[in-house]
Amino acid sequence: MTRGNPAGALRLGVNIDHVATVRNARGAPFPDPVRAARLAEAAGADGITAHLREDRRHITDADIDALMAAITLPLNLEMAATPEMQAIALRHRPHAVCLVPERREERTTEGGLEVAREENRLAHFIAPLREAGCRVSIFIAAEPRQVEAAHRIGAPVIELHTGAYCDAGLAGDLAARDAEMERLRAMAAFAEELGLEVHAGHGLTYDNVAPVAALPQVRELNIGHFLVGEAIFVGLEAAIRRMRALMDAARAEVPA
Ligand code: PXP
Numbered sequence: 679m680t681r682g683n684p685a686g687a688l689r690l691g692v693n694i695d696h697v698a699t700v701r702n703a704r705g706a707p708f709p710d711p712v713r714a715a716r717l718a719e720a721a722g723a724d725g726i727t728a729h730l731r732e733d734r735r736h737i738t739d740a741d742i743d744a745l746m747a748a749i750t751l752p753l754n755l756e757m758a759a760t761p762e763m764q765a766i767a768l769r770h771r772p773h774a775v776c777l778v779p780e781r782r783e784e785r786t787t788e789g790g791l792e793v794a795r796e797e798n799r800l801a802h803f804i805a806p807l808r809e810a811g812c813r814v815s816i817f818i819a820a821e822p823r824q825v826e827a828a829h830r831i832g833a834p835v836i837e838l839h840t841g842a843y844c845d846a847g848l849a850g851d852l853a854a855r856d857a858e859m860e861r862l863r864a865m866a867a868f869a870e871e872l873g874l875e876v877h878a879g880h881g882l883t884y885d886n887v888a889p890v891a892a893l894p895q896v897r898e899l900n901i902g903h904f905l906v907g908e909a910i911f912v913g914l915e916a917a918i919r920r921m922r923a924l925m926d927a928a929r930a931e932v933p934a
Pocket of ligand 1: 904
């Protein structure tokens with residue numbers, strides 16, 4: 679995902695899952711995730727992210743077909759590490775695949791992937807995806823053992839889960855929020871030392887994005903729920919433009 683951004687700059691992947699959530703609430707053909715993806719591109723997104731869940735609660739197989747056919751931005755397919763999803767990814771060969779943990783009963787992706795406990799299986803799982811040319815990333819909690827395990831299985835990219843940092847801020851627990859930010863800071867630096875590309879995401883909003891965007895090792899943020907919610911009030915393009923501007927402003931403060 680380097681379109682429209684110089685190397686080293688911070689990319690924005692817009693997650694359009696919840697455009698599909700709203701559509702599916704009525705079983706109508708609208709709002710259309712492909713239209714959202716096109717607007718995201720016009721608003722300065724560098725990529726589109728979509729999570730095809732096992733239960734297809736938002737993005738569907740037909741959405742992935744349509745996105746692959748219609749959009750020019752790179753697609754980052756989020757998925758669980760299951761044989762079904764691997765076959766879908768190998769059929770489509772999206773620009774990127776992000777492996778996430780998935781539990782049917784969860785409302786959203788809670789916690790990161792337990793790479794450390796499943797190294798052997800995941801190493802075999804990602805090998806054909808990498809051979810197919812997909813940039814594989816692993817969504818993990820900011821913990822040294824997960825970063826090390828992601829490195830050992832040969833993943834080129836990790837995405838640090840920012841949910842704990844964001845939730846602590848929403849709860850007004852500033853000490854916990856700052857402690858989570860320190861963990862993110864330390865793990866971003868550690869991952870880069872190991873040669874991993876670092877991404878981050880989950881729960882990011884206008885209010886909490888700046889410190890994450892200012893982590894110099896972070897190359898990409900993936901943001902969805904807040905942007906789709908904000909789109910109700912200001913429109914999707916305006917919401918993305920503002921997020922982009924906040925990210926860029928935070929980044930401008932980072933020494934080159
Ligand atoms: N990154 C990953 C790996 C995710 O699973 C999600 C949520 O689907 C996001 C980023 C975006 O999180 P949010 O929708 O809270 O912005």
